[in-house]
Amino acid sequence: xxxxxxxxxxxxxxxxxxxxxxxxxxxxxxxxxxxxxxxxxxxxxxxxxxxxxxxxxxxxxxxxxxxxxxxxxxxxxxxxxxxxxxxxxxxxxxxxxxxxxxxxxxxxxxxxxxxxxxxxxxxxxxxxxxxxxxxxxxxxxxxxxxxxxxxxxxxxxxxxxxxxxxxxxxxxxxxxxxxxxxxxxxxxxxxxxxxxxxxxxxxxxxxxxxxxxxxxxxxxxxxxxxxxxxxxxxxxxxxxxxxxxxxxxxxxxxxxxxxxxxxxxxxxxxxxxxxxxxxxxxxxxxxxxxxxxxxxxxxxxxxxxxxxxxxxxxxxxxxxxxxxxxxxxxxxxxxxxxxxxxx
Numbered sequence: 341x342x343x344x345x346x347x348x349x350x351x352x353x354x355x356x357x358x359x360x361x362x363x364x365x366x367x368x369x370x371x372x373x374x375x376x377x378x379x380x381x382x383x384x385x386x387x388x389x390x391x392x393x394x395x396x397x398x399x400x401x402x403x404x405x406x407x408x409x410x411x412x413x414x415x416x417x418x419x420x421x422x423x424x425x426x427x428x429x430x431x432x433x434x435x436x437x438x439x440x441x442x443x444x445x446x447x448x449x450x451x452x453x454x455x456x457x458x459x460x461x462x463x464x465x466x467x468x469x470x471x472x473x474x475x476x477x478x479x480x481x482x483x484x485x486x487x488x489x490x491x492x493x494x495x496x497x498x499x500x501x502x503x504x505x506x507x508x509x510x511x512x513x514x515x516x517x518x519x520x521x522x523x524x525x526x527x528x529x530x531x532x533x534x535x536x537x538x539x540x541x542x543x544x545x546x547x548x549x550x551x552x553x554x555x556x557x558x559x560x561x562x563x564x565x566x567x568x569x570x571x572x573x574x575x576x577x578x579x580x581x582x583x584x585x586x587x588x589x590x591x592x593x594x595x596x597x598x599x600x601x602x603x604x605x606x607x608x609x610x611x612x613x614x615x616x617x618x619x620x621x622x623x624x625x626x627x628x629x630x631x632x633x634x635x636x637x638x639x640x641x642x643x644x645x646x647x648x649x650x651x652x653x654x655x656x657x658x659x660x661x662x663x664x665x666x667x668x669x670x671x672x673x674x675x676x677x678x679x680x681x682x683x
Contacts, residue, residue: 343607346465346511349450350492351651354634355469356634360393364368365656365663366432367398367400367437368400369400369508369512369586370676371658372547372548372549372550372658372659373399373657373658374397374398374550374552374566374656374657374658375397375398375399375438375616375654375655375656375657375658376395376396376400376474376552376575376647376654376655376656377395377396377398377652377654377667378395378396378613378622378650378651378652378653378654379391379394379395379396379405379409379411379412379415379416379419379651379652380392380393380394380409380410380411380412380651381393381622381623381625381627381651381653382406382409382623382624382651383439383441383623383624383625383626383647384437384438384475385626385627386410387500387627387628389499389628389650389651390624390627390650391409391410391411391412391415391579392407392409392410392411392439392440392442392443392652393409393410393439393440393579393622393623394407394408394409394411394412394415394416394443395554395566395577395622396416396419396420396424396428397545398551398589399513399514399545399547399548399550400509400512400547401512402512402514403424403427403428403430404428404430404432404545405428405430405431405432405447406432406434406491406554407433407434407440407441408431408433408440408441408442408443408444408446408500408544409439409440409442409443409586410442410443410445411442411443412443412447413425413443413446413447413450413654414612415651415672416447416602417649417651418667418670418671419659419667419669419670421650421670421671421672421673421678422454422455422673422678422680423678423680424670425450425451425454425455426451426454426456426680427451427625428447428453428456428460428468429455429456429458429459429460429461429612429683430460430461430462430463431444431460431461431462431463431464432449432463432464432511432516432521432543432554433462433463433464433465433468433541434436434464434465434521434540434541434542434554434556434557435464435465435523435538435539435540435541435556435557436464436465436467436468436471436541436604437557438588438609438641440557441471444471444472444527445452445478445479447460447655448460448475448481448498449482449483449557450547451495452491452495452496453459453486453491453544454471454675454678454680454681455495455537455678455680455681457492457494458494458495458497458632459495459497459498459499460497460498460499461499461500461501461521462498462499462500462501463500463501463503463506463508463516463518464501464502464503464541465502465538465539465540465541466504466537466538467537467538468500468502468683469500469502472500473500476498479681480682482583482653483496489683492570494582495650503518503541504518504539504541505518505519505520506518510672513547513548514545514547515546515547516543516545516546517543517545517546517569518541518542518545519541519542519543519565519566519569520539520540520541520542520565521538521540521541521542521555521557521558521564521565521566522558522559522560522561522564522600523540523557523558523559523600523601524535524536524538524539524540524600525600526599526600527584528558528596528599528630530605533670534557538546540556540557540558541556542554542555542556542558542565542566542569543556544569544570546571549574550574550657551571551572551573551574552574552577552657553569553570553573553575553576553577553579555564555576555577555578555579555602556579557579557600557601557623558600558601558602559580559600559601559602560602560606560609560610562683564610566578566610566614567610567613568616570614570616571613571614571615571619572614572615572617573614573615573616573617574615574617574644574657574662575617575618575620575655575662576610576611576614576616576617576618576619577620577622577649578602578607578610578611578619578620578621578622579601579602579607579622579623579624579625580601580602580603580604580607580621580623580624580625580629580634581597581601581602581603581625581626582603582604582625582626582629582637583595583598583603584626591608594626597625601625601659603637604634604637604638605638605640605641607636607638607642608638608639608640609639609641609642611641611644611646612641612642612644616644616645617643617645617662618645618646618655618662619642619644619646619647620646620647620648620649620655621634621646621648621649622649624648624649625669631648631650634648635648643645645674647664650682652666652669653666653667654663654666654667668672
């Protein structure tokens with residue numbers, strides 16, 4: 341174990357094959373521990389190193405997914421075995437792009453099949469109701485089949501809320517606030533919105549004195565709500581896109597999305613304005629971008645604490661400390677021995 345930084349109440353650790361010290365802090369309703377596990381830190385482009393965007397949040401009795409991108413179920417199983425698969429009962433959806441939603445059906449059905457016996461709550465922007473209605477209809481045969489052969493129907497229920505600005509959840513000391521972000525398509529030449537229906541969201545989660553902001557997909561401008569809502573948070577987790585080099589048709593196509601995403605320079609200004617205790621990059625475009633690349637391009641504009649997330653990185657908030665480590669692999673257990681049905 342090597343201590344890389346200890347300043348301003350922030351403790352950052354780097355581990356080789358050792359399990360993270362973050363695992364020693366148990367999440368319980370009786371303490372203030374809040375854990376985040378980065379299940380996927382990538383983007384729409386396929387990657388075996390960075391799966392699609394999804395972050396697992398544990399606070400008290402609450403287990404929440406922020407987005408559910410490709411590979412989410414397998415990473416969640418790594419992070420917590422059958423307890424995690426069956427324990428998630430709340431999904432926050434930033435927007436309806438496939439790389440943020442394609443594993444919602446898996447979270448719903450796998451969670452139910454392997455032990456969840458309460459409804460799955462899904463909260464997201466306008467359009468999430470229609471999406472979930474169609475997902476439920478698409479898999480009705482699957483549900484009917486399994487119920488017919490003996491799987492309890494409890495847990496198949498969906499509670500879907502279309503949300504916009506403001507507090508969308510406030511229970512047991514956990515408060516979730518939604519806000520609009522700038523990810524709707526624009527005319528690249530003029531910056532004018534093209535008028536696509538719907539909204540795109542970011543979220544802020546507060547729990548027993550801890551605060552985490554999730555940018556969702558967004559371009560960074562002076563008008564961004566993140567500049568206000570993210571001021572002084574413990575963690576500000578922000579997406580980032582590095583321009584593709586060259587002028588091939590593929591590079592040109594990849595760079596079209598720069599109009600609705602944020603470059604390291606732009607995010608650096610956001611971090612400098614908001615001054616989080618720890619700035620975090622996730623949803624990294626393209627997924628092959630290195631931590632060194634992002635740090636180099638951000639540092640001219642922001643000189644505070646910064647970490648580039650990778651899949652299965654874990655951040656624990658406890659007391660005044662921010663502890664960063666690796667989530668231990670917990671996927672070795674058998675379902676027959678999991679005892680999830682006894683809970």
